[in-house]
Structures are given as C-alpha cells and as structure tokens.
Amino acid sequence: MQITRKISDDIVYVGVGDKRLARFENLFPLPSGVTYNSYLILDDKVALMDTADSDVTDQFIDNIETALEGRTIDYLVVHHMEPDHGANIKRLLDRYPQMKVVGNTKIETMIHQFFDVDLTDRMVIVKEGDSLPLGKHELTFVMAPMVHWPEVMVSYDKTTKTLFSADAFGTFGDLDGALFNDEVDFPEDYLDEARRYYANIVGKYGMQTQALLKKAAGLEIEMIAPLHGPVWRSNLEYFIDKYQTWSSYEPEEKGVLILVGSIYGHTHRAADKLAAALKEEGVSKVKMYDVSKTDVSYLISEIFKYSHVVLACATYNNGIFPKMADFIHDCQALCVQNRQVAIVENGSWAPASGKLIREELAKMKKMEVLEPQVTIKSSLKKEQEEELCQLAKVFAQSLKEGE
Ligand SMILES: Cc1cc2nc3c(=O)[nH]c(=O)nc-3n(C[C@H](O)[C@H](O)[C@H](O)COP(=O)(O)O)c2cc1C
Numbered sequence: 001m002q003i004t005r006k007i008s009d010d011i012v013y014v015g016v017g018d019k020r021l022a023r024f025e026n027l028f029p030l031p032s033g034v035t036y037n038s039y040l041i042l043d044d045k046v047a048l049m050d051t052a053d054s055d056v057t058d059q060f061i062d063n064i065e066t067a068l069e070g071r072t073i074d075y076l077v078v079h080h081m082e083p084d085h086g087a088n089i090k091r092l093l094d095r096y097p098q099m100k101v102v103g104n105t106k107i108e109t110m111i112h113q114f115f116d117v118d119l120t121d122r123m124v125i126v127k128e129g130d131s132l133p134l135g136k137h138e139l140t141f142v143m144a145p146m147v148h149w150p151e152v153m154v155s156y157d158k159t160t161k162t163l164f165s166a167d168a169f170g171t172f173g174d175l176d177g178a179l180f181n182d183e184v185d186f187p188e189d190y191l192d193e194a195r196r197y198y199a200n201i202v203g204k205y206g207m208q209t210q211a212l213l214k215k216a217a218g219l220e221i222e223m224i225a226p227l228h229g230p231v232w233r234s235n236l237e238y239f240i241d242k243y244q245t246w247s248s249y250e251p252e253e254k255g256v257l258i259l260v261g262s263i264y265g266h267t268h269r270a271a272d273k274l275a276a277a278l279k280e281e282g283v284s285k286v287k288m289y290d291v292s293k294t295d296v297s298y299l300i301s302e303i304f305k306y307s308h309v310v311l312a313c314a315t316y317n318n319g320i321f322p323k324m325a326d327f328i329h330d331c332q333a334l335c336v337q338n339r340q341v342a343i344v345e346n347g348s349w350a351p352a353s354g355k356l357i358r359e360e361l362a363k364m365k366k367m368e369v370l371e372p373q374v375t376i377k378s379s380l381k382k383e384q385e386e387e388l389c390q391l392a393k394v395f396a397q398s399l400k401e402g403e
Pocket residue numbers: 261262263264265266267268314315316317318319346347348349350351352377378379
C-alpha cells in the first residue's frame with residue numbers, strides 16, 4: 001500500500017505521518033502526531049529530498065517504490081542529519097547502489113558518525129550557491145547553519161519556485177490526509193503547534209533563523225516544502241511573518257500570561273485575584289497555567305506568544321518552586337527575551353522565590369520587571385490584594401503603551 005500525493009507535476013510527497021509517537025525527540029508531547037516529510041523529484045535524474053524516521057521505514061519505502069514506477073534514485077539530497085530525517089540514509093544507499101548523496105562537508109562527517117558506510121564516489125559535496133541540474137529542475141543550495149543543527153542546508157528549485165526548507169517552517173501534528181496549508185484550518189488547528197515546534201526546537205537560534213529568512217527573501221518562492229507539517233502553496237507571507245516575529249523574539253500578541261507555581265493553592269488564589277483585576281482594568285487577553293500541570297513545551301510556546309508575563313511562585317526549600325525553576329531554565333536555554341514580567345512570591349517563613357526569580361530574569365535579555373513585586377506570607381491578605389490591583393493597573397497601562 002502506498003500513500004503519496006503530488007506537490008507539482010513531477011514532485012511526489014513520499015513522507016509519512018506518525019500518530020503513535022508519544023514524544024518528539026523523546027521530550028515534547030505529541031498529542032496529534034507528527035509527519036516526516038520527504039519529496040521525490042522525478043526528472044531526467046531522480047532526486048529524493050531527505051529520508052524519514054526509522055519508525056515509519058516500511059511505509060516510506062513503499063511510498064518511494066510506488067512513486068518511482070520502476071526507476072531508481074540518482075541523488076539523495078540530505079538537508080539535515082537529525083535521525084527523524086536521516087535514519088534511512090544507509091538503508092537507501094544499500095538499496096539503490098548507484099544513488100549518490102548530496103550534502104555539505106558537515107553532512108558527510110555526520111553520515112560517517114551515524115553509519116558505517118563507504119561513501120567513496122558516492123558523495124556530491126555542495127556549498128553555498130552550488131547548483132545540481134536534474135533536467136527540467138535545477139536545485140540551488142543555501143546553507144542554514146544552526147537552524148537548528150550546524151550542518152543544515154536548504155535547497156531551492158527554480159522551476160517550481162519551491163524552497164525545501166528543512167526543519168524551518170515545520171509544524172507538529174499529523175495532517176489527517178491533508179498535505180497543503182490550504183487543506184487545513186492552519187490558524188485554528190495548527191498555529192499553536194507550529195509555534196510550539198518553533199519555540200522549543202528552533203527558538204534558541206533566532207539570529208540564525210533571521211539569517212535564513214534574509215537569504216530566502218532574495219528568492220522568488222511560491223511553495224515551501226518543510227520536513228514536518230503542511231506544504232505551503234498559498235498565503236506564504238502569513239507563515240513567513242510568524243517566523244519573522246518568533247525569530248526576533250517579538251511578542252505575537254499583546255496579553256498577559258500568568259504562570260503559577262503553587263504547592264497548596266494559596267499562590268493560585270493570588271493569581272486568580274490578579275487575573276480578575278486585569279479583567280476589571282479591561283485587559284482582554286489573560287491566560288493562566290499551573291506550571292506543575294502543563295508540559296513545559298506549551299509554556300515555552302505561550303511565552304513566545306504573549307507580551308506580558310506574571311510569575312506567581314511559592315518558595316520551596318529556600319528556592320524557586322522546582323517546576324517554575326525548570327520553566328525559567330528552559331526560557332534561558334531557548335534565549336527567551338524582550339518581555340514585561342511581574343513577580344508574585346509566596347513563603348511561610350522566609351519568602352525568597354521573588355528575589356531568586358529576579359536574579360534569573362537579570363541573566364536574560366530585555367526582561368523588564370514591572371513593579372510592585374507582591375509578597376504573600378502563606379495566604380492572601382487585604383494589603384496584598386491592593387498591591388495586586390495596583391499591579392493590574394501597571395499592566396493595563398503598559399499594554400496600552402505603543403498601541
Ligand atoms: C517542601 C516545602 C518547602 C518549603 N520551603 C519554604 C522556604 O524555604 N521558605 C518559605 O518561606 N516557605 C517555604 N515553604 C512554604 C511555602 O512556600 C508556603 O507555605 C506557601 O504559602 C505555599 O503556597 P501555596 O499554597 O501556593 O503552595 C515550603 C513548603 C514546602 C511544602
């Protein structure tokens with residue numbers, strides 16, 4: 001059985017969706033799966049654009065064999081060596097003995113690291129701007145180092161004006177039979193997962209992503225074919241604009257994200273009070289999460305989205321409540337920056353989480369702390385309720401600025 005679709009007259013999607021994988025990179029929950037995209041260009045020469053994860057090998061090979069209709073593969077273009085795309089390189093080298101691998105020198109090195117293969121006379125090394133003629137199609141290679149591994153490159157097909165974008169413009173989520181962005185309700189059903197993918201996987205490398213966007217701006221692109229999620233053939237500016245926003249660490253939306261680290265719920269009550277006060281002040285977008293309940297990858301995605309953040313946190317063994325500390329650590333690792341943040345701390349004998357959170361924020365770029373910092377000693381009292389109302393006013397004013 002094969003499951004393939006054409007993305008143009010002679011380019012066939014041979015990728016595979018996987019709904020069974022629980023966590024991407026054994027880390028990020030996948031409630032609706034993921035796709036491993038791969039594309040076969042059937043020209044005078046046949047080029048396969050990347051392979052797929054070992055979990056889907058059988059279906060992937062079936063797809064390729066059907067699309068080939070008895071032909072063989074001349075070139076395997078490797079854009080990225082992460083095993084969710086590179087796992088089948090050796091298998092394909094064995095299966096198609098005349099196939100050559102196209103990639104840069106770092107890709108060649110990594111192929112040898114991952115596999116015991118002899119690449120003598122089987123490697124075509126390419127650098128920035130090099131081209132590979134296939135017949136009607138000609139691929140031009142553009143290096144994209146650290147988006148999000150060092151060897152990453154993308155390629156551009158002049159004939160169909162397609163950018164094979166590697167992991168850039170990828171999205172979590174299986175596609176349920178769809179292939180193109182205009183076959184799904186992307187803003188409704190995929191945007192959150194696209195942001196979660198970007199923020200957690202590529203988010204650390206904003207500068208490198210900006211460099212790639214700059215190079216891409218010089219190309220006439222009508223289709224973006226990433227390694228995960230839908231192929232973009234319409235409204236490209238919409239998704240490119242999202243990437244501009246995310247990679248420059250600009251908030252996507254004005255609104256307040258409240259993150260609560262609470263052991264017994266008292267800190268939650270304070271967060272509830274603040275949320276209600278924000279509503280009273282006319283703040284339309286307020287979103288609250290318990291950091292113990294929500295996987296940190298969703299919290300990271302949300303902080304990439306919202307302009308303003310409240311960290312409401314209990315003190316735990318003279319430290320920051322562990323789940324909140326984990327979140328802050330992830331923010332630092334992913335270079336989260338440029339947000340307005342307020343702190344609500346709690347402690348029964350020596351509240352310290354506020355001071356410690358402030359120290360962590362100071363290590364990050366452009367994280368402005370809004371005052372007052374509110375200190376609760378066990379449960380919320382009248383005095384702190386007033387401080388929370390005052391903080392809500394400060395937020396409302398800050399949100400209005402620049403409108
Ligand atoms: C294991 C544990 C360690 C704690 N460590 C501290 C501490 O170092 N300093 C402090 O002031 N309170 C400490 N507390 C108390 C809590 O911070 C305090 O009771 C707070 O009000 C809890 O808020 P919550 O109801 O939102 O969980 C600790 C509580 C627990 C359960």
